[in-house]
Amino acid sequence: CMVIFTRMATKDLHKPISILFCNLAFSDLFTSFSGFWISMLFITNPDITIFGSKDMLAPYALYTVSILSTIYNLVSIGIERYLAVAESMRTRFRIGRNHSIAVVLINWVLAFFLGCLPLMGWNCLHMEKNLSVLYSPFCVNYLIFIAIPNVVVAFIIPLFTYLRIIIILRKRKLRMKACGQATGTYKSAEIQVARTSIFIWLLALISYAPFFAGVIFDATNHQCHIDLYPGVYIFRNCTAMLITMNCLGNPIIYTLKFKTLGAKLKALKCLSANHVRACTI
Numbered sequence: 001c002m003v004i005f006t007r008m009a010t011k012d013l014h015k016p017i018s019i020l021f022c023n024l025a026f027s028d029l030f031t032s033f034s035g036f037w038i039s040m041l042f043i044t045n046p047d048i049t050i051f052g053s054k055d056m057l058a059p060y061a062l063y064t065v066s067i068l069s070t071i072y073n074l075v076s077i078g079i080e081r082y083l084a085v086a087e088s089m090r091t092r093f094r095i096g097r098n099h100s101i102a103v104v105l106i107n108w109v110l111a112f113f114l115g116c117l118p119l120m121g122w123n124c125l126h127m128e129k130n131l132s133v134l135y136s137p138f139c140v141n142y143l144i145f146i147a148i149p150n151v152v153v154a155f156i157i158p159l160f161t162y163l164r165i166i167i168i169l170r171k172r173k174l175r176m177k178a179c180g181q182a183t184g185t186y187k188s189a190e191i192q193v194a195r196t197s198i199f200i201w202l203l204a205l206i207s208y209a210p211f212f213a214g215v216i217f218d219a220t221n222h223q224c225h226i227d228l229y230p231g232v233y234i235f236r237n238c239t240a241m242l243i244t245m246n247c248l249g250n251p252i253i254y255t256l257k258f259k260t261l262g263a264k265l266k267a268l269k270c271l272s273a274n275h276v277r278a279c280t281i
Helices: 002-009 016-044 046-051 054-086 097-115 140-178 184-220 231-256 259-280
Strands: none
Touching: 002 016, 016 046, 016 054, 016 097, 016 231, 046 054, 054 097, 054 140, 054 184, 054 231, 140 184, 184 231
């Protein structure tokens, strides 16, 4: 919420990349709220989260939508950063606000379409075959259809984009060094991009790899719910907590680390304090 408020309150931060950052914060907020809904259902009626129920269909669908939206936003930010660096020496193509808004709309439409497929009929409410043990009443084939392609997208595309950014910065640094020019800016940018990409990979790996492992276990498991209780369901709850931690980590990595955002947030506090003093006088 702090990221969203700061981004929307400062006019000079309304840039294409800032739109993607703000949308990422909305996705993380959506994930947290849908996870909170599932947690309240677990507290009030734990059996429906274990044996499955129609009441869990909508919360799980919204949770899937929010996770997919977060993944697509992370990928979009990586692509935008790559295009910004790769095209910085050219004038043919520039990323504008309209491009970012279009990407945001496409991300949400795709996330809602794929996440709401169980609400459209792809569920196992009235059939015992192919039923997911961890995420009833979802079907195992739906979880595999959602998990495998998006895990590949979440890991492969950011790897390519950030490696390409590092390679481009290194090539330009070598060219400037060959011409006898200062390379301190490119060196610091290369270090910052490398450090950020490592944080992104570690956070994504820690957050989504256990969930993907749970889907694989779900697809190969042939035991009933009672035989797996409580160990497997504790693991499922831990995967949900890790995804929530990803929502907390994204603002730190992508926005709160930037000095500009921190300075703007401090400026907003100062403006608020000065306004209160003026009203008091």
